Amino acid sequence: MSIRHGLLALLHGGARYGYQLRVEFEASTGAAWPLNIGQVYTTLARLERDGLVAPGGEDDQGRAVYTITEAGREELEHWFGTPVAQTDRPRDELAIKIAMAVSAGVEVAEVVQTQRVATMRALQQLTKDKRAADGLAQRLVLDSLIFKAEAEQRWLDHCEAVSKEKNR
Amino acid sequence: MTVVELREVTREHGRVHALRGVSLEVAAGELVAVMGPSGSGKSTLLNLAGGLDRPTSGGVTIEGRDLAKVKDLAAIRRTSVGYVFQDLNLIPSLTAAENVMLPRELDGVRSGRARAEALEALAEVGAEEVAGRFPEELSGGQRQRVAIARALTGERRLLLADEPTGALDTATGDEILQLLRTRADAGAAVLLVTHEPRYAAWADRVIYLRDGRIAEANAVRLESAR
Structure with a gap:
């Protein structure tokens, strides 16, 4: 930042x-x-x-x-005037955890569900903060965090669906 | 106070088990979101909770009345439950106000009073200025506001919403959720089905359905190395 x-x-x-x-x-x-x-x-x-x-x-x-x-x-x-670069982001611990769950033969759906509940809790808190937010700048920053948490939830759904198909 | 209660509800469509033993209570003042992939039983759950369908086994109680013992489900649907769906909400040949009046008139309320109630409900959802317009003259967000107003007339305490943000952009979707949230805070019980995490996050509780069951976060077990 x-x-x-x-x-x-x-x-x-x-x-x-x-x-x-x-x-x-x-x-x-x-x-x-x-x-x-x-x-x-x-x-x-x-x-x-x-x-x-x-x-x-x-x-x-x-x-x-x-x-x-x-x-x-x-x-x-x-x-x-300069866009933010997508490079040099820190490694995503969650993506690594899911990848390792696949390699270790752990039930991916369970890792996914545990994460899903935790991420939803964070999303609920962000939504509460947003309802109490003061002014446009604050609201848009919270929206940014909400969109990121949402993207993670969608990706988790995707992981579950794909790993279910592969197990058939 | 519990407004709707489902006890060990199952629903089979032929050989398909849409729900397999789901228990859920929604209290007055509470907004509960139901999430899950398509085919997980979300809409079946909502239909059972609103008396639009009867369970194969288990029970549903709305405001203390066991639906299994109620002969006239339609009366409960008109007086206790409000529904908001993704589309097919409004009748195109009626104005916004007439759409909101309709369920009350069907219930035998005189049209003068039904109109007064309708205008009040439209004002509550911030749509009073479109009362005289027809659905095709409204934006998606306005249409959904009118549908919510209709679901609220006549002091109905249970509000069921199935993907109410449908094709709306996220800012308008947020406004719809703000509206549902306000109704819950004012004492309604709201059950919301959505596949969008951002909208589910407005709820007090989020429930995940998987293959007709409520999914819990379980401990993850490692298989011992072979």
Whole structure:
């Protein structure tokens, strides 16, 4: 997850101080990716080093604020204009588990059902969170997680159907 | 309070066992989803729960009445149970309001009162503005809202929905589920059949049917190496 670009996007809306960035980042993503304040300051320091943000003095309460630079704006535009690559995803533990269940001669349908119940529980929780979601950004992030959990459920159905056919 | 109860229900169609001993209760205020591959018995289960079909063995009780002892199943279907199906929901030659009024009029309610109830039910599902339109003039989501309004008139406490999100896009499907969820939260018992996990996830409980039985998550056993 690109914290760098997340912070740039928030700064594009105006100058902000560190804690404010953290709060707004979590509000937009529905706390799906909690940030600690240390990550925010480390990232801001790197963005400043790279010339993408600049210190913007202090606000009326004496907090150090940051602003986005022209180079930062260009970087942000580039990010929004570039699709996310499908490569270098972590290996999928569930896919490996099902593959190993087939090799080990375990009843695939039972592994599938156990996973299905657990994934459905997570999906139910996400749906609850979505009903309580505050604002469009949060809702869309939760929708993303819901679509992923749903894809897993469909794939599990597929595993069960295919392994049943092969056993006939 | 249990609104519908199935006890060890079996249903055979000739030599085919559509259901093999299923027990299930749905309480007031509860939304229960039934999932399973085609042929697993989902629709049979829903038809039995709504008195559209009788079990081969076992029993079904709706609001305390044992359906085996009820002679006039049609009366229970009209007064206690609301149905929402994927399609074939609305009568094309009637307006939305007239479609919602129909079951009440069949039940002997005067048409003035039936209309007032219909408009109230349409308002509850956010479809009051289409009351005077015909089904072909409505979007898929609006049609399904009208069908849900019809299933709700006359204070029916049991709502049965068979793939109510059919061909709707996911945002509209979510709205339909939001509506069913609201009805459950307001005290209805809702039994939903769906093959889509995202919609099942709105339920309090999700039940998986496999070959006419409720599938449980069992411990997985390793066969000892040979």
